[in-house]
Amino acid sequence: MKVTVHVQRRPDIADPQGTAVARALRDLGHDTVETVRINRTVELEIRGTDPAAIEAEVQTMCERLLANPVMEDFEVVVHR
Amino acid sequence: MKVTVHVQRRPDIADPQGTAVARALRDLGHDTVETVRINRTVELEIRGTDPAAIEAEVQTMCERLLANPVMEDFEVVVHR
Numbered sequence: 001m002k003v004t005v006h007v008q009r010r011p012d013i014a015d016p017q018g019t020a021v022a023r024a025l026r027d028l029g030h031d032t033v034e035t036v037r038i039n040r041t042v043e044l045e046i047r048g049t050d051p052a053a054i055e056a057e058v059q060t061m062c063e064r065l066l067a068n069p070v071m072e073d074f075e076v077v078v079h080r
Numbered sequence: 081m082k083v084t085v086h087v088q089r090r091p092d093i094a095d096p097q098g099t100a101v102a103r104a105l106r107d108l109g110h111d112t113v114e115t116v117r118i119n120r121t122v123e124l125e126i127r128g129t130d131p132a133a134i135e136a137e138v139q140t141m142c143e144r145l146l147a148n149p150v151m152e153d154f155e156v157v158v159h160r
Binding site: 021024028034037038040041043044045047057061 | 086098101104108113115116117119120121124126128134137144146
């Protein structure tokens with residue numbers, strides 16, 4: 001079963017990579033760029049047939065490894 | 081105007097980071113994990129009111145800086 005996890009820094013946490021990309025884009029002449037934030041999406045293929053059980057397991061994976069609970073929020077989407 | 085760019089490696093290009101995460105998840109006991117791929121999402125705030133012009137400009141930003149055209153595909157979504 002396919003599962004997508006969207007991971008993003010909390011809005012109040014600075015994103016230095018996004019800030020650097022915004023500056024680089026402006027340096028290239030794209031001066032309408034106001035802000036850039038860079039997030040990640042983890043696409044998993046999980047063996048199993050029970051969407052609720054898979055969602056719970058991926059939630060645990062996020063807490064243990066896929067996201068940094070101090071700085072990041074995450075959302076788990078199971079594609080049924 | 082908010083713009084989201086989804087960047088992902090082409091399916092035929094290996095994703096070593098995803099492979100390492102899959103192995104780490106299995107080592108933690110999540111043995112239903114088959115594959116993991118890690119993509120990125122760039123969230124931009126662009127000054128302007130013309131969605132078509134903004135989409136064209138962000139397309140150019142992707143080709144110049146936000147994506148690696150050799151290895152990655154990208155999709156630009158303008159939130160109207």
